[in-house]
Amino acid sequence: MKRIWWLVGVVAFLVFLYITALPGNLAVGRDDASGLAGTYTVNGVDPSGREYSGTLVITDSGADRYRLEWIVTGAIVSGTGIRAGNELNVEWETTAAAAGQRSGTGSYVIMPDGSMTGTRRVDGSDEVGTEEVFPSA
Known part of the structure; x- marks a missing residue:
């Protein structure tokens, strides 16, 4: 009887691990401790239609706030961001x-x-650009 309860416990634990590791439940971002902090590869099209690429570095500023630094084709850009969910x-x-x-x-x-x-x-412009950001390896 002890073996059965031990086996049930192990199976329950494995099911728990499997469920909590599903993609929808994974922590989003580069670094579990700070969420999005890390280095990213950037590809975009600015609002005037020009393509650009480069690197984005995101650092944690605390409480879902981040500092962003882009080094992209033709520009160095700094910013701040606030995360709300995804x-x-x-x-x-x-x-x-x-x-x-x-x-x-x-x-x-x-x-x-x-x-x-x-x-x-x-x-000052009504045009919209797009950007894709990928975690660097």
Whole structure:
């Protein structure tokens, strides 16, 4: 009888592990301790239709707040973001760019694999750009 209860306990534990490890239950992001903190590869199309690529570094600022630094084709961009569930909403501004100073907002959906897809807007423009962000290996 002891063996049966031991086996039932082991099976229950394994079922628990399996259920909690399903993709919908996995912690989203690069680093379990800070959520999104890490280095990402960026591919995007700015609101004027120009393609760009580069690197995004996200650091944790505490309480679902993040600092973002993009180094992309033709610009260095800094921003701050607030995470709400599986969304990251950011405000950004160029710190160095061939096209001059710009600022704007972005809104990203955080995918279960840690990648993000979103839209970016430049202040003063109705055009919308897109961006895809992938965790770097």
